[in-house]
Amino acid sequence: MKPSYKKIIAILKYLGFSIERSDSPDISFNSRFKIQKIAYLCKGLGIELYHKFTIRVHGPYSHVLAQDYYNFPEAIVNLETDYILNESERQIANKIKENVLDHYIAKDYETEFLEAVSTIVYLKEENPEFSDDDIFATVKNMKSHLKEYMIITSNNIAKELLFKPEFLTDEIRKELDMWDNIN
Amino acid sequence: MSTNQILDEIIKGTERINSKACTLNRSLLLALCYYFIDGIQFRELKTALNISDGKLSSNLKALTKVDYLKEEETVMDKKKIKYFSITKNGKKELEKIINWIELIKELLEEDKNETKL
Numbered sequence: 001m002k003p004s005y006k007k008i009i010a011i012l013k014y015l016g017f018s019i020e021r022s023d024s025p026d027i028s029f030n031s032r033f034k035i036q037k038i039a040y041l042c043k044g045l046g047i048e049l050y051h052k053f054t055i056r057v058h059g060p061y062s063h064v065l066a067q068d069y070y071n072f073p074e075a076i077v078n079l080e081t082d083y084i085l086n087e088s089e090r091q092i093a094n095k096i097k098e099n100v101l102d103h104y105i106a107k108d109y110e111t112e113f114l115e116a117v118s119t120i121v122y123l124k125e126e127n128p129e130f131s132d133d134d135i136f137a138t139v140k141n142m143k144s145h146l147k148e149y150m151i152i153t154s155n156n157i158a159k160e161l162l163f164k165p166e167f168l169t170d171e172i173r174k175e176l177d178m179w180d181n182i183n
Numbered sequence: 184m185s186t187n188q189i190l191d192e193i194i195k196g197t198e199r200i201n202s203k204a205c206t207l208n209r210s211l212l213l214a215l216c217y218y219f220i221d222g223i224q225f226r227e228l229k230t231a232l233n234i235s236d237g238k239l240s241s242n243l244k245a246l247t248k249v250d251y252l253k254e255e256e257t258v259m260d261k262k263k264i265k266y267f268s269i270t271k272n273g274k275k276e277l278e279k280i281i282n283w284i285e286l287i288k289e290l291l292e293e294d295k296n297e298t299k300l
Contacts, residue, residue, distance in 0.1 A: 029257045029266060032221045057231045058219045066220050109260045145226050 001075060004049045005068040006083040008039050011047070013079040014093050015101065026073035030111060035069065035076070036061050037114040038096065044121040045092045045161055053122065055142070060118045099157050109150070116146050116154035117161070124158060189290045196283040203249055204276050208232060208242050213269060213277040216252055222268035243267060251276055 012019075012035065019035075020028035027035075036053075040060035043049045051062040069076050085093065100106060105113045119142065120135055130138070132155060139151050184192070204213065215223060215231065223231075229239050246252040251273030256265055269277070 029222055029255070030259055033259070036221070057215060057227050058221065058223050061219065061221070063218060063220070070220060111259045142230060144230060 001072055002050070002068065003083065004051055005065070005072065005075075006081045007047070007049065007085075007089070008035070008042070008065070008068075009076055009079055009081040010083040010085050011042055011089070011093050012038065012076070013081065014085055014090065015097055017079075019077050019079075021077060025070055026077055027069060032066070032069065033111055034114055036065060037111075037118040039065055040118045041096050041100070041114075041121060041161070042089075042092060044118070044125055045095065047089050047092050055119065055122050055126075060122050095161060099160055103157065105150070105153060112146060112150060113154065115143065116150050117157050119143065120151075120154050120158040121161060124162060184289070186290065186293055189286055189293065193283065193286045193290065196279065196286060200279050200283060201249065201276055203245055204251055205280055206242075208234065208238070209246055210277070210280055212242060212246060212267075213251060213273055213280075216267055216269040217274060217277055220268070222255065222266040225265045225267070228267070246273070 015038070017034070017038070019031045022028040025032075036058075037060060039049065039051065039062065040053045043051065043053065044060075051065045053060040053062045075081065100114065100117050101110070103113065116139065119139055123130060123135055123138055127134070135155050136148075136151055139146060139154075140148075204210065211232065212228065215228065225239070225243075228243075229236065232239060243252065243254070247254050247267075249272070250270055252267045253270050254265055254267055256263055258264070
């Protein structure tokens with residue numbers, strides 16, 4: 001098993017992800033779908049993975065990751081791995097859990113929410129110059145089944161996920177304080 | 184292989200390929216389902232191919248009928264969705280199409296080499 005696959009299993013285990021089984025292949029369509037999106041979110045937020053993801057058609061999707069879980073289904077079904085996440089990887093996993101998996105929308109629409117957030121993170125990484133309107137139009141065009149509120153909420157979540165502490169300048173901090181102090 | 188042999192193989196290959204699979208849209212559907220081994224949802228295929236529901240349905244139905252694709256149903260976020268994946272026969276058929284195209288490529292390259300001489 002490749003180290004990146006072991007790492008993905010370790011992340012899923014850390015997140016408490018439960019994999020639905022099916023007869024053939026061993027992992028259900030829903031679980032495979034979610035694994036792909038979570039794995040991409042990890043990569044998009046900075047966890048080093050060798051898997052390359054594409055956004056087209058079924059994306060974010062990695063063909064190599066799919067081959068990994070078709071070739072070694074037992075490892076992922078039983079969440080068996082000897083990889084130990086480091087502190088920064090755990091922080092990223094926590095960010096995904098708090099902002100996405102534990103979000104109230106995920107209670108009823110976990111797959112769509114994961115799909116929307118991971119797609120937007122991908123688009124933002126590939127096109128840093130994209131405005132909110134560009135993101136909305138592109139996602140609507142690519143994934144017409146996603147409702148408007150889903151795209152807008154997911155875009156806000158993607159911004160939170162991609163926000164780095166160094167972005168918080170004194171000027172922004174002052175403005176945030178000002179907003180907080182408005183009664 | 185000589186040019187004559189390549190030509191013979193191309194002609195034989197044409198006979199071997201199922202004409203029901205070898206339209207542009209159907210070959211593309213087979214290729215997409217080969218690559219996305221997880222299976223692809225109807226709505227994703229519709230966006231990717233940019234064709235009407237009816238056209239997509241009839242192409243998928245034709246490929247399912249000859250056992251090149253299989254259709255499955257699942258529930259995602261409490262909604263029923265259909266997804267399609269390639270079968271062993273579908274993979275074999277796509278490989279035949281790819282080999283046939285490779286032969287055409289070989290023939291044209293041979294032609295280019297002769298022109299250089």
